[in-house]
Amino acid sequence: MKGKAVVLVSGGLDSATCLAIAQQQGFEVTCLCIDYGQRHAIEVDRARRVAEASGSPLRVVRLDLRAIGGSSLTAEIPVPKGRSSAEMASGIPPTYVPARNTVFLALALGLAERIGAQDIFIGVNAIDYSGYPDCRPEFIRAFESLAQLATRAGVEGAKFSIHAPLSGMTKAQIIREGMRLGVDYSLTHSCYDPAPDGAACGQCDSCLLRRRGFSEAGLPDPTRYVARPA
Amino acid sequence: MKGKAVVLVSGGLDSATCLAIAQQQGFEVTCLCIDYGQRHAIEVDRARRVAEASGSPLRVVRLDLRAIGGSSLTAEIPVPKGRSSAEMASGIPPTYVPARNTVFLALALGLAERIGAQDIFIGVNAIDYSGYPDCRPEFIRAFESLAQLATRAGVEGAKFSIHAPLSGMTKAQIIREGMRLGVDYSLTHSCYDPAPDGAACGQCDSCLLRRRGFSEAGLPDPTRYVARPA
Numbered sequence: 001m002k003g004k005a006v007v008l009v010s011g012g013l014d015s016a017t018c019l020a021i022a023q024q025q026g027f028e029v030t031c032l033c034i035d036y037g038q039r040h041a042i043e044v045d046r047a048r049r050v051a052e053a054s055g056s057p058l059r060v061v062r063l064d065l066r067a068i069g070g071s072s073l074t075a076e077i078p079v080p081k082g083r084s085s086a087e088m089a090s091g092i093p094p095t096y097v098p099a100r101n102t103v104f105l106a107l108a109l110g111l112a113e114r115i116g117a118q119d120i121f122i123g124v125n126a127i128d129y130s131g132y133p134d135c136r137p138e139f140i141r142a143f144e145s146l147a148q149l150a151t152r153a154g155v156e157g158a159k160f161s162i163h164a165p166l167s168g169m170t171k172a173q174i175i176r177e178g179m180r181l182g183v184d185y186s187l188t189h190s191c192y193d194p195a196p197d198g199a200a201c202g203q204c205d206s207c208l209l210r211r212r213g214f215s216e217a218g219l220p221d222p223t224r225y226v227a228r229p230a
Numbered sequence: 231m232k233g234k235a236v237v238l239v240s241g242g243l244d245s246a247t248c249l250a251i252a253q254q255q256g257f258e259v260t261c262l263c264i265d266y267g268q269r270h271a272i273e274v275d276r277a278r279r280v281a282e283a284s285g286s287p288l289r290v291v292r293l294d295l296r297a298i299g300g301s302s303l304t305a306e307i308p309v310p311k312g313r314s315s316a317e318m319a320s321g322i323p324p325t326y327v328p329a330r331n332t333v334f335l336a337l338a339l340g341l342a343e344r345i346g347a348q349d350i351f352i353g354v355n356a357i358d359y360s361g362y363p364d365c366r367p368e369f370i371r372a373f374e375s376l377a378q379l380a381t382r383a384g385v386e387g388a389k390f391s392i393h394a395p396l397s398g399m400t401k402a403q404i405i406r407e408g409m410r411l412g413v414d415y416s417l418t419h420s421c422y423d424p425a426p427d428g429a430a431c432g433q434c435d436s437c438l439l440r441r442r443g444f445s446e447a448g449l450p451d452p453t454r455y456v457a458r459p460a
Contacts, residue, residue, distance in 0.1 A: 059298070060297065061293070061294055061295070061297045062292070062293070063291070063292070064291055064292045064293070065340070067289055067290065067292070068289070068291065068337070068340050068341050068344050069344060070340075092382045092385070096382055097340075098339070098341070098343040098344050098381065098382070099336050099337070099340035099380055099381055101380070102336040102377075103333065103336040103340060105336075106333040106336045107298070107329070107333060109328070109329040109332060110295070110298050110300075110327075110328035110329035110330070110333060111298050111328070113328040114299060114300035114328050133379065133380060133382055133384065133385045134379075134381070136379070138379055139376070139380055142372075142375060142376045142379050142380075143376060145372060146332065146369070146373060146376050147332075149366070149368055149369040150329055150331070150369055150372075151328065151329055151363055151364070152322045152328070155322070155363045
């Protein structure tokens with residue numbers, strides 16, 4: 001056993017895989033889900049199911065990011081649909097939530113310090129992603145430096161590590177690794193704009209990346225879509 | 231007018247002074263208060279009154295840090311009373327909230343990006359303080375570096391500045407500066423452990439630093455204490 005770790009879990013495909021990797025590496029994992037008022041509130045329910053299936057405990061922290069807004073996920077701003085890979089690579093879309101991963105890592109750091117963990121896992125991805133600045137390796141490294149200065153534990157000698165094991169992986173590689181580790185992707189949810197019954201739209205960036213990932217991995221996609229892709 | 235700024239406002243003496251300094255420097259200020267489930271919930275009410283008196287708008291973001299706990303301010307851990315200056319200088323007390331200023335600055339950064347501000351003010355103090363690691367200048371500088379990497383605005387060329395104008399001031403200097411700028415300290419609240427009617431305990435670190443500050447500044451302390459100090 002390697003010691004305690006906090007794993008940020010959103011209910012999505014990436015964080016479920018990240019959780020399985022942290023467990024496989026031998027960490028004693030506590031999951032952390034931030035219920036931030038996201039329009040796809042189904043995420044929090046899925047995070048609970050993913051954590052439950054993993055056997056690791058979950059903490060849910062409520063944070064009303066709608067009071068800040070500025071994103072398709074926290075305000076009435078349309079979610080882009082049907083974007084090509086080139087469009088996804090061309091800029092930061094309105095689904096970007098201002099400073100979200102900084103906030104999430106800060107809360108994970110607080111929980112890590114609270115429970116005596118020095119390792120934090122976040123399922124960010126810098127290849128098949130939407131260009132969010134706070135998914136880049138340089139951001140993760142900067143946060144790791146900050147963590148040392150920010151905390152009592154850091155002052156007292158703890159050495160915090162921020163793990164982003166998916167960072168260099170394609171979506172297909174992530175899915176293959178998760179399948180190998182026994183992740184049940186039918187529990188996960190990626191869509192930014194699900195139907196009221198929870199079915200995925202199939203057309204937002206997150207659905208498109210997920211669909212392409214399963215396709216490239218040559219594996220069946222267990223997601224229930226509103227309109228089944230051809 | 232210098233542009234927009236976000237000022238973290240807690241309802242306490244330091245942040246009220248910090249707000250007055252930001253306004254005096256010519257920034258168009260938006261106040262941000264984090265309602266984090268602190269036991270001294272009177273803070274949020276006082277933040278509203280301080281912001282209202284200043285004429286700047288206020289946003290309140292709710293965040294349940296009790297789900298993390300680990301501090302006298304967010305869990306059932308006693309607040310230390312009657313500590314000497316030497317005791318305050320000797321270590322980090324249980325009123326430390328894990329990673330609190332990292333979380334607060336992250337939320338301020340999100341709001342700054344949302345409203346198009348590049349300047350963030352935080353009323354941390356590294357002289358008359360309780361030894362919190364996330365009040366030190368090196369922490370503030372590290373967060374400033376992180377902010378550039380963390381945000382769409384940073385990627386697009388914004389240059390974030392984290393201002394900590396009280397950092398090198400004693401409590402007496404802070405109070406004198408606030409009085410000069412017209413801060414009404416009777417609106418502010420510093421106590422970590424107030425009575426149900428809002429009266430300050432007079433004995434926690436925060437009360438002791440405040441009392442000593444007014445005394446050293448040679449100014450009357452408008453605070454209502456439970457037991458009036460001799």
